[in-house]
Amino acid sequence: MKDKPHIGFDLDGVIADWIYSYTKHSHKVNGTKTMRTTDSDIEQFSLYPWYQPRDEFISTIKSWAKQPNVFVKMPHIDSSDINYLRAMQNLNAYDISFITARNPPGVHDVREQTRAWLDKRGLHDHPLYLSKNKGELCDALGIDFFIDDSDNNIEDIILHSPKTVPVAMNRSYVSKSTKRSVPTANNLVEYFGIVRSRL
Numbered sequence: 001m002k003d004k005p006h007i008g009f010d011l012d013g014v015i016a017d018w019i020y021s022y023t024k025h026s027h028k029v030n031g032t033k034t035m036r037t038t039d040s041d042i043e044q045f046s047l048y049p050w051y052q053p054r055d056e057f058i059s060t061i062k063s064w065a066k067q068p069n070v071f072v073k074m075p076h077i078d079s080s081d082i083n084y085l086r087a088m089q090n091l092n093a094y095d096i097s098f099i100t101a102r103n104p105p106g107v108h109d110v111r112e113q114t115r116a117w118l119d120k121r122g123l124h125d126h127p128l129y130l131s132k133n134k135g136e137l138c139d140a141l142g143i144d145f146f147i148d149d150s151d152n153n154i155e156d157i158i159l160h161s162p163k164t165v166p167v168a169m170n171r172s173y174v175s176k177s178t179k180r181s182v183p184t185a186n187n188l189v190e191y192f193g194i195v196r197s198r199l
Contacts, residue, residue: 005144006095007195010134012102013149014169015085015188016117017077025064030056065104071113076121081188086122088192096126097141099134101153135160145195147185151178158182167194 135156185191
């Protein structure tokens with residue numbers, strides 16, 4: 001039996017504000033203040049709600065990811081979430097892991113940048129994994145709870161890690177069907193509340 005529950009966190013869209021970082025870059029390189037695409041494009045290509053043509057999105061996200069230290073400079077979404085996560089870390093009541101799908105082509109120091117981002121916020125010494133196969137990884141690591149803002153990742157966890165409780169971060173782009181099928185949290189206080197209620 002485990003001494004402590006193992007809880008996992010996605011980064012981008014949960015605690016790291018990559019949408020703000022990306023959108024700011026896109027406005028700069030494309031000279032636009034509004035993004036342009038359709039809801040069907042977002043659904044088909046799993047784009048988030050910045051309304052941008054797919055070709056422009058792909059070329060822009062590549063140039064965005066190759067900026068020096070872009071992942072280190074990325075802002076966090078909510079200071080209160082960072083503070084609460086740090087407080088929970090200091091209680092030493094949970095095993096904490098971070099799993100991110102970050103793997104942009106041509107960027108070879110993503111892990112180092114991401115670790116520096118976590119360290120800068122006082123989130124030290126927790127395992128960090130870079131993987132698009134979050135379900136299989138959650139299963140292999142024995143993660144009990146995992147919070148993510150991606151419909152695809154939540155579905156992957158449901159399919160491949162039956163002992164993991166997936167929790168959806170309540171963002172506007174998370175589908176209604178996902179929000180109906182798994183617990184939903186508006187912030188990390190609520191996420192930890194879900195964890196405690198199910199132990």
